[in-house]
Amino acid sequence: MRDVIVAGNWKMHSTPADAGDLALTIAARTRVAGVVRVICPPYVCLAAVRDALAESDPDVAIGAQNVHHELQGAYTGEVSAPMLAGLATWVIVGHSERRRDAGETDALIGRKLGRAIDAGLRPILCVGERLDEREAGVQVAVVRRQLAGALAEVDAGRLAEARLVIAYEPVWAIGTGRNASGRDAAAMSGAIREALTLPGQDLDPELIPILYGGSVTSANIAEFLAEPSIDGALVGGASLKADEMAGIVARAGLTATARGAAA
Numbered sequence: 001m002r003d004v005i006v007a008g009n010w011k012m013h014s015t016p017a018d019a020g021d022l023a024l025t026i027a028a029r030t031r032v033a034g035v036v037r038v039i040c041p042p043y044v045c046l047a048a049v050r051d052a053l054a055e056s057d058p059d060v061a062i063g064a065q066n067v068h069h070e071l072q073g074a075y076t077g078e079v080s081a082p083m084l085a086g087l088a089t090w091v092i093v094g095h096s097e098r099r100r101d102a103g104e105t106d107a108l109i110g111r112k113l114g115r116a117i118d119a120g121l122r123p124i125l126c127v128g129e130r131l132d133e134r135e136a137g138v139q140v141a142v143v144r145r146q147l148a149g150a151l152a153e154v155d156a157g158r159l160a161e162a163r164l165v166i167a168y169e170p171v172w173a174i175g176t177g178r179n180a181s182g183r184d185a186a187a188m189s190g191a192i193r194e195a196l197t198l199p200g201q202d203l204d205p206e207l208i209p210i211l212y213g214g215s216v217t218s219a220n221i222a223e224f225l226a227e228p229s230i231d232g233a234l235v236g237g238a239s240l241k242a243d244e245m246a247g248i249v250a251r252a253g254l255t256a257t258a259r260g261a262a263a
């Protein structure tokens with residue numbers, strides 16, 4: 001059975017002074033059996049979130065939002081995977097905002113993925129098409145290319161061991177209030193699992209959790225979790241609101257319970 005996961009990507013929000021309280025409030029409102037919760041605050045808030053959750057909610061995982069593709073060196077302002085030891089156990093790679101703003105390519109994202117895995121971090125690899133690509137009907141080709149480019153140099157067995165998670169985040173749905181339909185997201189999940197079916201490889205796509213991301217709220221999460229191929233959500237704006245996270249995780253708990261009963 002695949003994990004049911006709700007990950008909050010706080011993006012460039014919160015400060016070391018307020019992140020701990022926010023994490024504590026969210027954690028307290030989302031204690032639901034069977035749901036893997038992940039909070040991804042900015043780098044500078046990782047320690048505050050870790051310290052805040054250490055006693056009350058140690059089962060809330062902490063993730064970084066990015067990681068550098070080298071281990072160390074003259075890379076001003078960057079953070080490498082080994083530096084995250086003791087601060088985070090998960091990491092987001094390939095977010096579309098970094099593809100857009102930092103010019104990250106699929107090959108570079110693949111190197112980040114490799115570093116994350118080497119450091120024992122559980123990666124969430126983000127993929128997703130832009131609006132013009134969806135309008136041109138090439139969304140599956142785009143996502144296939146992103147997957148192939150990012151995964152080309154990473155051994156399939158290591159991806160399986162690292163318990164890779166994929167997040168399908170259509171760019172046009174991020175921060176726009178215009179979410180994909182559950183049906184479209186499920187169709188893409190199917191295409192992603194098909195793309196990950198590599199003959200003779202140690203990676204079983206049926207074991208890889210696929211999350212949907214893009215304007216997820218407590219009001220629309222049910223539409224995604226009603227799809228058996230979708231295993232949770234990567235939440236942006238709504239992940240900063242305890243009420244929203246409470247609703248999203250509660251709904252995810254229903255899915256976890258139903259899957260557990262069916263297993």
Ligand code: 13P
Nearest residue numbers: 009174175214215236237
């Ligand atoms: P929103 O939920 O704010 O649309 O952001 C989604 C996202 O990019 C999560 O990584």
